[in-house]
Amino acid sequence: MKKLASIYLLAAGFASILxxxxxxxxxxxxxxxxxxxxxxxxxxxxTLIDEKRKIITDSICLMVKPGNxxxxxxxxxxxxxxxxxxxxxxIDARQxxxxxxxxxxxxxxxxxxxxxxxxxxxxxASKQPVDEVTENLKTARExxxxxxxxxxxxxxxxxxxxFELMSSKPITIVTTxxxxxxxxxxxxxxxxxDNLTKMAEVMHIDGAGxxxxxxxxxxxxxKASKDVDTMPAAPGxxxxxxxxxxxxxxxxxxxxxxxxxLLYAGDFSLHESVVEWYDTGQEEAVLKPLISVCQSGxxxxxxKKFTTATPIMQTGDDKIKKLAAKxxxxxxxxxxxxxxMNHYVDKHIRNRDVATFSSALETLKAGYGDCGEHAxxxxxxxxxxxxxxxxxxxxxxxxxxxxxxxxxxTMAYTGEWIFADPSHGKFxxxxxxxxxxxxxxxxxxxxxxxxxxKVKIKYTAGE
Numbered sequence: 001m002k003k004l005a006s007i008y009l010l011a012a013g014f015a016s017i018l019x020x021x022x023x024x025x026x027x028x029x030x031x032x033x034x035x036x037x038x039x040x041x042x043x044x045x046x047t048l049i050d051e052k053r054k055i056i057t058d059s060i061c062l063m064v065k066p067g068n069x070x071x072x073x074x075x076x077x078x079x080x081x082x083x084x085x086x087x088x089x090x091i092d093a094r095q096x097x098x099x100x101x102x103x104x105x106x107x108x109x110x111x112x113x114x115x116x117x118x119x120x121x122x123x124x125a126s127k128q129p130v131d132e133v134t135e136n137l138k139t140a141r142e143x144x145x146x147x148x149x150x151x152x153x154x155x156x157x158x159x160x161x162x163f164e165l166m167s168s169k170p171i172t173i174v175t176t177x178x179x180x181x182x183x184x185x186x187x188x189x190x191x192x193x194d195n196l197t198k199m200a201e202v203m204h205i206d207g208a209g210x211x212x213x214x215x216x217x218x219x220x221x222x223k224a225s226k227d228v229d230t231m232p233a234a235p236g237x238x239x240x241x242x243x244x245x246x247x248x249x250x251x252x253x254x255x256x257x258x259x260x261x262l263l264y265a266g267d268f269s270l271h272e273s274v275v276e277w278y279d280t281g282q283e284e285a286v287l288k289p290l291i292s293v294c295q296s297g298x299x300x301x302x303x304k305k306f307t308t309a310t311p312i313m314q315t316g317d318d319k320i321k322k323l324a325a326k327x328x329x330x331x332x333x334x335x336x337x338x339x340x341m342n343h344y345v346d347k348h349i350r351n352r353d354v355a356t357f358s359s360a361l362e363t364l365k366a367g368y369g370d371c372g373e374h375a376x377x378x379x380x381x382x383x384x385x386x387x388x389x390x391x392x393x394x395x396x397x398x399x400x401x402x403x404x405x406x407x408x409x410t411m412a413y414t415g416e417w418i419f420a421d422p423s424h425g426k427f428x429x430x431x432x433x434x435x436x437x438x439x440x441x442x443x444x445x446x447x448x449x450x451x452x453x454k455v456k457i458k459y460t461a462g463e
Contacts (some may be wrong), residue, residue, distance in 0.1 A: 019160070022049050022088070024144040025137065029211040031222035033062070036240050038069045044224045045211065054086035056137060067262035072242035072353045074100055080165070088137035096166040099356030101366045101373070104311075106165040108133065115169045117309040119441065122361040126311045126441075128168065135163050135170075136210050143175065144209050151176055152188050163194060167446045171196045185287075187212065197449040198267055219245050219452075242353070248404040248457055249344060253397040253432045258459040260287040260434055268454035271447055273438040286460060290419060290430035297415020299388060310440045312359045313380035313389075315407065320360060324384035334387055334414035338427060342410075345378045345422035358444060372408040373421035378386050379410050379440070388413035395457075396424070397432035402459035404457060406448065409433065 029045040041064040048057045062078040076099040083091040092109040099461035105120040108130065115130035130253040134462045146152055166351040177191035186207040193200050204213040215221040225435045254260050262270075262278075262285045270278060270285055278285040309315040327344050328337050348369035358366070360380035363373040375391050389412045394406035407430060420431035436451060437444050 019243045020049060020051055022086075022137070022141060024141055024148055024209070025049065025056065025058075027144070027209050030225050031211065031214060032225060033064075033220060034350045035070060035220055035242070035245065037335050037347055038066075038105050038240065040070060040220070042066050043214070047088060055091070056084040056086075058084070066242075070240060070242055074354050076100075076356050081409070082135075086139050088141070090133055090135040090163070093163065093165060096358050097431060099354055099358070101354055101358040101369060102362030104357070104359075106168075106448055108163055108165060108167070108168075111184070117165075118174050118342070119168075119443070121311045121359040121442075122314065123452070124309075124311065124314055124361075129166065130163075133163055134161055136161075147188060147205055147207065150207065152180055154178065164446065169194065169196065173345050179313045197446060198451070199449055231410055243405045246406055246452055248395065248455070250397065250457055253399060257462045259289070259462045261458045261460045262287070262434070263456040263458060264454065265456065266452060266454045271437045271444070273444070274435045277435055280427060287434060289462070290433070292428055292430040294338065294418050298333040299386070299413060299415075303413055304386075304390045306390055306440070307383045307386050309380075309383070312357070312363045312391075312442050313375045313383060313440065314359060315380050315383040317361055319364060320380050321384045323364070324381040327381065328385050331415070334412075336413045337385060337387060338382065338414060338418075338420055341378055341381045342420045342422050342427040345374050345381070345424070346425035349374055350425055357445065371421075372422040375408040375410045378420060380411050380420045382410070390417075390440055392419065392433075392435045392438055393445065394436040395434040396421075404434065411438070 016342075025046050025047045025051050027045070029043075031043045033040045033043050041062065042440050044061040046059050048059075050057070058081070058228060060080045064073065064076045066075070076097065077301055078095070078097050080093070080095040085091055088110075092107070094105065094107045096105045102122055107120070108115040108117060109118070115133050117128050117130050120124050139158055141453040143158050146156070154177055156177045160173045160175070162171055164171045164262065172386050173192055173194045175192050177188055178191055181189075188205050190203045190205065191200050191227070192203060199216055200214040202213070202217065203211060205211055212223065212224045215222065264283045273357060279288060287391040314320055316411055324341070325336040327341050331340065347415040348367070349363060351370065352368040352372065353370050357372045358369055358376070360377045363369045363377045379391055389410055391408060392411050393406070393408050395404040397404050409419055409423070411417050411419050419433060420427040421433070426441050434457070439445060
């Protein structure tokens, strides 16, 4: 009788899989997120299988509520929803990031039979065509089937592709099993690595497919609620600063007769947008001398594209245009205009840490923000009076904290490209700044993740 019952259950299970081939993907995870052992927020993940409509919906939500324990970051919410058809092919996807100043949204959808990517910030949207989207759930299903069936061995690899929404680029994700823990409820350890951020994400999943731990060492760790009580208490100081996680220590800034040298670690490489600023070698790059004196000159036609609006710099908006005209007044000297606008943003936008990256309009309305908000507002104002401007993301040396920290500022073309740093009130701003990415839309910010913990800073004698 027991044998017949086992056969019946096996047959019933097999029939269920035939009726719903995506059943192995059904999962719901709730994890608590920590930074340096201090609770940061919560991470939710759920995959719903709608047999009636033949749609699979995969949802992720990260809610950040740092309270007063973590400085340098405010409350925010990140949501991502992907929908797939019964063949496992992607139907559409959207990602949103909302904070106290404003919100941004990225969408991938089909319009009139063709894929398109949308970026929506402060109510304005920009579109761009996408050649091909091959994202499919079949590898994810195979992965979960292997976990639930116990068909896992150390070294087994799964390779998948996804469309990364913020950067609007397809990525390849390689998942490798690194440990198998047998028992009443087996556990498996995995490492995920993608070709875009190149960061190693650690995951612990039990035999039922539930995520027990998700970690990006040494920055964040998310633990399943039932395991939260195993998290050690935060020692010592009552709070930490968010930026300390990515600090690159340096006892001093570069001297006037020294050049900054980046020493590569791991698979780090300079982003293509900043290569021209460096003398590059196989395992290092030396920053070229930056312009320290502003000189006004002509703007060539090929630079006019840097005076148009972007999703984060709404140059054509009436509020931006009127303010830009007011600040510039009757001045015609480009250097004088950049100086005046840099000074205006420095004095009228309060420095305040925010979690999200806001647009120029959102920053102008809020009246505060961190370095990113200052940079995009200055960029929008400059573009509004036909001065080419771009946004630079990189590192800045903070003497009071003995190190380099991630930072954003603006570069303007006055006859040559020159740095302006409105959140620090400096123009020109040639010293103690290391450009890593130039990005006018926000799409390349994810590349900063690929640089974390992969560069050291030294100084070398100048020429």
